[in-house]
Amino acid sequence: MSEDGLDPVIHAPARLRLMVTLAALPDGDTLSFTRLQDMIGLTPGNLITHLRKLEGAGYVQTDKTGSGVNALTTVALTHNGRTALDRYTVALRQLLDTAEPARQD
């Protein structure tokens, strides 16, 4: 955790977008790699790099089925990932709340 309480694994623009997008799905749902790429607007290489980082922290889970042209990779937010995003959101809100009065002074 960084000094400001924001999880550094999530606190990067692309990974933040990824986490929020995956959190929009109900629990137990997955999103295909290609749809996720289309929604986030990253290159495949970029997306893989960020997903590996999130997967390493246990925040997302990827599964691959089939092979060759029938290969399908799906991505889902894990329970830990949802909890981590909730924690991140709370920390961010606290930061914004404390910054607001300071700006008004």
Next chain:
Amino acid sequence: MNEGTGMKDNAGTDEAGGLDAQGAAAIMQEARERAQRELTIRRPLIFASWALVYLIGYGVIWLSVRGQHPYQAPQGWTIALVVVLAAMAFAVTAGVTDRATSGVGGTTALRRRIYGLSLALGVLGVYLMEAALRHAGASLGVIGVLGASGPLLVAGVVLVAGTAAWLNWYMFGLGCWLIVVAASSGFAGPAGAWAVDALAIGVPFLVAAGVSAAWQRS
């Protein structure tokens, strides 16, 4: 994960450097709104297309049978019109649903498939029952009431039962309304049932299309 070509890119540089709290909040809001917009099924089109099936299709059938004493059956071309309108409504429903749910897998997709299958089997069962009743000597009037309202009753029961999986109370309310209309329209007689169904389903569906369009815009 093997999508892509393993190309070198600047992913490693996309870290928190320069991302302040306001920036992070803006990214979260934009991503949340985009996900909601893209993953939500646009119901106004679905409601409107089915409203046409009832208002035009059932309405035309009623116009063709209202003068029949005793009741015979709808003319072939009016049944064909309903089939064409229903096929178009199915196509719109499938297209709109596919646009939102493309690439989405897991529990929700499985529920949706089971839900669609239940509806299709139920409606098919109604038409088979119509044939069975005819075979058993039921009058054309009885067949007419079942043909007009049977599919609505099935759709209503599937919607109400589907609430157990989706916990969507609008769906529950709509299902209850379909059951009430289907169960009571037969009292208007075999010809009148088509008119009652046309108005009692078509008009609320049209209203629902407008309301959900306004709700999705807000």
